[in-house]
Amino acid sequence: MAKEKDTKPMANTVIGSTLVIDGEITGEESLTILGTVKGKIAVAQNLVVEAGATVEADVEAQTVTVSGRLTGNVVARERLELKPESKMVGDAKSPRIVIADGAGFKGNVDMDV
Amino acid sequence: MADKETVIGPETRISGEVRGEEDLVVRGRIDGKVQLTQTLTVDKGATVQADVDVRHIVVSGTVVGAIVASESAKLTSTARVVGDLASPRVMMEAGAAYRGRVDMGDIAAARAAVSSRAVQRSAAGEKPAMRPAPPRMATAAKAVIAGKVSAPVAPASPATRPATAVAAGALGPASPPAFPRVAGAMGAMAPAWAKKKIRRR
Numbered sequence: 001m002a003k004e005k006d007t008k009p010m011a012n013t014v015i016g017s018t019l020v021i022d023g024e025i026t027g028e029e030s031l032t033i034l035g036t037v038k039g040k041i042a043v044a045q046n047l048v049v050e051a052g053a054t055v056e057a058d059v060e061a062q063t064v065t066v067s068g069r070l071t072g073n074v075v076a077r078e079r080l081e082l083k084p085e086s087k088m089v090g091d092a093k094s095p096r097i098v099i100a101d102g103a104g105f106k107g108n109v110d111m112d113v
Numbered sequence: 114m115a116d117k118e119t120v121i122g123p124e125t126r127i128s129g130e131v132r133g134e135e136d137l138v139v140r141g142r143i144d145g146k147v148q149l150t151q152t153l154t155v156d157k158g159a160t161v162q163a164d165v166d167v168r169h170i171v172v173s174g175t176v177v178g179a180i181v182a183s184e185s186a187k188l189t190s191t192a193r194v195v196g197d198l199a200s201p202r203v204m205m206e207a208g209a210a211y212r213g214r215v216d217m218g219d220i221a222a223a224r225a226a227v228s229s230r231a232v233q234r235s236a237a238g239e240k241p242a243m244r245p246a247p248p249r250m251a252t253a254a255k256a257v258i259a260g261k262v263s264a265p266v267a268p269a270s271p272a273t274r275p276a277t278a279v280a281a282g283a284l285g286p287a288s289p290p291a292f293p294r295v296a297g298a299m300g301a302m303a304p305a306w307a308k309k310k311i312r313r314r
Contacts (some may be wrong), residue, residue, distance in 0.1 A: 012120070012122050013120055013121050013122040013125040013141070013313035014118065014119055014120050015119055016118065016133060016135045016136075016137075017135075018133045018134040019119050019131065019132070019133035019135065019137070020130075020131070020132045020134045021127060021129060021130070021131050021132075022130040022131075022132075023125065023127060023128050023129010023130055023131075023145055024128045024129055025125065025126070025127050026125070026127075026128075027122065027124050027125030027126060027141065028124035028125075029122045029123075029124045029125060030122075031122075031125065033282060035119075035133065039276055043125070044124075047181050074293045
């Protein structure tokens with residue numbers, strides 16, 4: 001009945017597109033979001049907000065890559081990247097920030113200079 | 114983007130509410146509430162301390178909280194579960210450790226009991242009192258559900274007793290026979306003794 005789906009071992013966390021999480025996500029690994037997360041996110045590795053995903057949360061991660069929609073303050077210890085078509089509202093703090101052509105962004109940028 | 118399955122990795126913890134219309138595999142930890150229209154899989158080593166409302170649940174790890182599975186619930190040999198379980202089909206493998214009340218009857222009533230309890234709990238902000246009397250099945254509902262279950266489900270509680278007895282046997286002879294009922298008091302604020310006592314040796 002429950003299909004065995006261990007064919008593709010994935011150590012990391014994926015939040016699927018129909019999933020809605022209201023609360024706090026903390027982790028020592030990478031996190032990929034296709035669905036909706038509201039609250040707070042703190043991961044030790046990479047955070048990817050895929051196209052179609054909605055994040056309304058304060059975010060802390062090593063690297064943050066946004067293709068979807070992110071509302072909240074972001075602290076990326078290494079790198080923040082806003083892909084084309086992404087929308088971000090909030091303050092960004094990271095030593096390296098990449099904003100692609102076509103990305104939407106509103107907020108403060110702090111590169112620690 | 115092809116549909117990736119949702120996985121909560123072993124080093125990730127979610128506290129809050131998770132809702133969705135797809136399968137969810139937990140390898141890490143969820144505290145709070147889980148509501149899915151599909152299958153929840155709690156892998157070995159994973160912990161879910163939440164009231165759970167899903168279609169199917171497969172537990173190989175630890176679940177503390179009330180479980181409502183509208184189609185089936187399976188506890189594998191490594192499962193450790195404390196809390197009430199309501200589902201028309203319940204499977205427990207040898208070695209599964211479980212304590213709580215099994216109800217193969219009126220799922221809607223069980224679900225209502227869980228959600229009202231959740232409301233009470235958040236309103237009161239404290240440990241809920243003992244749960245109200247277990248929901249009794251209406252005869253008509255019973256007949257429908259009995260068709261899906263292998264054993265006749267006549268008056269709910271006696272029929273479910275053998276299943277729980279099997280699980281109790283798995284706990285080993287040292288488990289106290291007359292253990293205080295933990296029924297409704299489970300969930301996020303499960304007391305430490307509740308977790309300890311079910312540990313298999």
